[in-house]
Amino acid sequence: MSHVSKLATKLVDKVAVEATLKDMSSVSYLKIAQVGQLVSESAGWGNTVSGDFAGRIKLPNEVGDVGFALHRKSDEEAYELLTDTWGRNHDIVNEFMQSLVKKYALTAAVIAMATQGYGANQVYEDDQGRVHMTMRKVAY
Amino acid sequence: MNEIEIIIDNDGTVIVHVQGVKGETCTGITKALEKILGGIIEERNLTGEYFEYPDQLANGGERVLA
Numbered sequence: 774m775s776h777v778s779k780l781a782t783k784l785v786d787k788v789a790v791e792a793t794l795k796d797m798s799s800v801s802y803l804k805i806a807q808v809g810q811l812v813s814e815s816a817g818w819g820n821t822v823s824g825d826f827a828g829r830i831k832l833p834n835e836v837g838d839v840g841f842a843l844h845r846k847s848d849e850e851a852y853e854l855l856t857d858t859w860g861r862n863h864d865i866v867n868e869f870m871q872s873l874v875k876k877y878a879l880t881a882a883v884i885a886m887a888t889q890g891y892g893a894n895q896v897y898e899d900d901q902g903r904v905h906m907t908m909r910k911v912a913y
Numbered sequence: 914m915n916e917i918e919i920i921i922d923n924d925g926t927v928i929v930h931v932q933g934v935k936g937e938t939c940t941g942i943t944k945a946l947e948k949i950l951g952g953i954i955e956e957r958n959l960t961g962e963y964f965e966y967p968d969q970l971a972n973g974g975e976r977v978l979a
Contacts, residue, residue: 782951885946
């Protein structure tokens with residue numbers, strides 16, 4: 774082996790964030806802002822959240838949904854989740870954010886390593902919920 | 914074999930394990946990954962192959978012509 778690195782994940786890449794949100798079954802629909810604009814969604818008690826992405830998170834047992842936005846203040850900063858975390862939404866929103874970060878890491882890894890000529894050879898989730906992916910050089 | 918193993922924990926922590934790449938090339942391979950994940954390297958351990966010459970220089974720096 775050559776090196777082992779431990780990395781934290783921050784949502785910084787717009788293309789990877791968009792791909793991840795589109796792939797999440799807990800997102801009932803998604804709005805994507807044009808460059809220089811924002812999209813908005815209502816998020817509880819008359820509040821509206823705005824960002825580069827906006828949509829709704831499905832609540833369990835099909836009993837409604839909660840609006841959210843993902844926004845970053847500048848290209849150098851990470852996306853932040855804006856939503857209504859009041860009451861029972863708190864746990865659902867935390868679960869959604871954790872799932873988003875984990876799926877983003879996988880999507881981002883595939884995108885980034887493809888630029889180096891690597892493709893996923895094997896992907897599986899272990900019984901602790903950790904995702905394992907093996908990548909090898911893709912033959913052209 | 915040149916292979917990369919990536920483990921993603923539930924909190925988004927990513928362990929990247931590059932195998933079979935000699936020399937400084939091995940850290941270059943993962944630069945794009947580090948950038949797209951936000952650039953926070955919490956820990957890095959270089960292993961034996963990192964300190965080896967790439968194959969074409971393994972004979973002490975002389976190029977081998979086929």
